Amino acid sequence: MPAITLPDGSVRQFDAPVTGTDVAAAIGPGLLRAALAMKLDGKIVDLATMIAQDANIVFITRRDPDALELIRHDAAHVLAEAVQALYPGTQVTIGPSIENGFYYDFARNEPFTPDDFAAIESKMRDIIGRAAPFVRKEIDRDEAIAFFHAKGEKYKAQLIQDLPATETITLYSQGDWIDLCRGPHMRTTADVGTAFKLMKVAGAYWRGDHRNAMLSRIYGTVWRDQKELDAHLHQLEEAERRDHRKIGKEMDLFHIQEEAVGSIFWHPKGWKLYRTVESYLRRRLDANGYQEVKTPQLVDRSLWEKSGHWDNYRQNMFIAQVEDEDKFLALKPMNCPCHVQIFRHGLRSYRELPLRMAEMGSCHRYEPSGSLHGIMRVRAFTQDDAHIFCTEAQIASETARFVELLSAVYRDFGFPDFRIKFSDRPEARIGSDEAWDQAEGALREACAIAGVEFELNPGEGAFYGPKLEFVLRDAIGRDWQCGTLQVDPNLPERLDAEYVGEDGARHRPIMLHRAIFGSFERFIGILIEQYAGRFPLWLAPVQAVVATIVSDADDYAKEVAAAFAKAGLAVNTDLTNQKINAKVREHSLALVPVLAVVGRKEAENRTVAIRRLGSQAQEVLSLDEAVARLAAEATPPDLKANNTA
């Protein structure tokens, strides 16, 4: 005799077991029409689920954000049915909901192409229009395996075979089409709605393992209504517009060419941006008690053998052999072993700890060709690396100090929001469980003391220690993992780093590996996309252009440019024989933040007409005033008087 408690606290009594549909109907026809599924004691289930006991129910309607997941999952089923109807012989595998949509992986000899989408989408609309109810059925395991084998669905049979013996096997049908599925689902295929679109085809490994067969994946996006779909498509266009590879070309910041795959040719403007970012960070590090070092690019194999990289990481290292010498050198893929060499050079005292050793460390890694992406993922990159040699007791204060520094840096670059992930021990790791307990405990405690909140990222730690990952969110809501803080009790041991403690005995330091940007290349790529090339004045590689209206103003324009340059601004002149309209257009398209226009009037009055990128307004200022204002605005945030961080 179930008593059903609703979100408003009211209780409904039923004298026999009921389904969610019955409860909704009892409440009212409006709810009955709107309910797609329900949360039964917190768990989302089908409306058709029979309730025999007292329970809490929350109905999920289309307005509920939880509906998205259901819509996406159901859309995947509809996609699978459509594909099998159109392309007989295609096997189904899995099709989950994902962020923004869904996909389905098919096994088929012929790959799909986007040209197939129109037919598939149209078939999906048919299936949705048919409004076939989703019907759940529990089935015996062996029977299920036999069933899918008989249908020629080897992958599904395999999936069931690998399910734990205790798992209840359930099938869902939608009309004649049946799939293995855990559920839950909405009422009928019609609940998927029409706000969907197939997006792309891709290859994907069966079960995500590169040793397995390659399947054909079709991605789709689906939303609760057309408005949401349009907004999503617009956001994708926006991301494309901001693509750093496109803007990098348009602004002439850098290029990459075949002869140096994965390495960047920085052009003058791009390098100017790089140097601005680097100078900023260097000042921050100097002010935070770091000592900057520079270590070799090419290091003999023997050091990599000691550090363990030769055995574990050689596939990813560029190795150089000298012709007349029987030696192998490797381009460093990371800086840590080199920093330990500096630490080991001479006897260290506990009084020197924490010792914060920083390097703009140029590293090379042979990344898989398919992973390269513009300047975001390259083979030659520069880490804003540092290693903090400290005692275990200092982990907490160093963590707090680092998080504070990182927050200030992210804020200055326009990323006030970031989250922290705590990644603990992975499957493949070195070191004893006790050592891991200790390292994880220390980092956890450090977070507690520093007041740092994190989400757990289980099993994602480095092989040598747990880590914090700092994920920032950009202007259009995308997340980027940049910063990291890793606790490493292992490398000091391997490379025999030690210090003399207060007790006169030798001790192993802990090493904290930490980075704020991750790599300059990647972070600059993120900056380009964050600002879509419209950098704040302090970052802009060309901060101002002085453009003339008539050639009579040429001399004055040069004087203005010289005054800007003297104030530290990156300024160009445009004395070409073009109309001012053309000049405005040209420099606007080049995303120059400040256009200083001078004609006869300005030359006579010793003024400049300032026009800002993105605005049509002009502001006429005296030359001195313009210089003072622009110079103040172009001051990097850490050098501004009111910056207390």
Added chain:
RNA sequence: GCCGGCGUAGCUCAGGGGUAGAGCAACUGAUUCGUAAUCAGUAGGUCCACAGUUCAAUUCUGUGCGCCGGCACCA
């Protein structure tokens, strides 16, 4: 690395078995103009590379390289 798509002028792109096309940019000349394109002219190509088919290949086929979208990878 794997699956699929793509590779034509500096850029964005069209074309197509018979000696290569546009716009923008560049260059030359004219124009001196008040806030998003002044006009005219000139020049610009190993159609990614190599092999094959063909009387003939930039076009078709194969291989390689690179790029793009995913997957896998990112200790």
